[in-house]
Amino acid sequence: MTSETSDLRMADTTTTAAPLWAMLVATYFGAGRLKPGPGTWGSLATMLTWAAISHFLPAARVVPTNILLAAFAVAVGIPAATRVARASQTKDPQFVVIDETAGQLITLIGAPLAWKSFLAGFILFRVFDIVKPPPVRQLERLPEGTGIVVDDVAAGLYGLAVMQILLHFGLIGR
DSSP, X not given: OOHHHHHHHHHHHHOOOOOHHHHHHHTTTTGGGSSSOHHHHHHHHHHHHHHHHHHTSOHHHHHHHHHHHHHHHHHHXXXXXXXXXXXXXXXXXXXXXXXXXXXXXXXXXXXXXXXXXXXXXXXXXXXXXXXOTTTHHXXXXXXXXXXXXXXXXXXXXXXXHHHHHHHHTTOSOO
């Protein structure tokens, strides 16, 4: 057996598939597998899920629930994204969209539960996620799932800030 063949075999045996829980979380239950633009599909799926959940919440529970869901997406998303990135042997696989879930939820914190604010939040987050103003792009350099998720958290914080400014000045109807 040549050294090259031995190296290939070793690589094959050390590569494992990501656990099902990690794949489901990382792809936001498959939204990341949709084409084109899996990140956009992940954001849209998140926004629609949040609209459905928030509809059943008492008004006083909307903001705290939104914050808890965003924190949960980050806390579970980082290890899930790490596992899936390792399994796919890709630094930031496009089909991993739990980062979009976290960022989209952050952008919508405190936004009215109305189509105009959902649309504005969707557009704001996607723009900041694509443009990646400083320090968003630099955060991608963090290791593994942290870099995958935290840059979208920063994009979500930009979206949140602009959304709150637009709401404050009445530029988005309630």
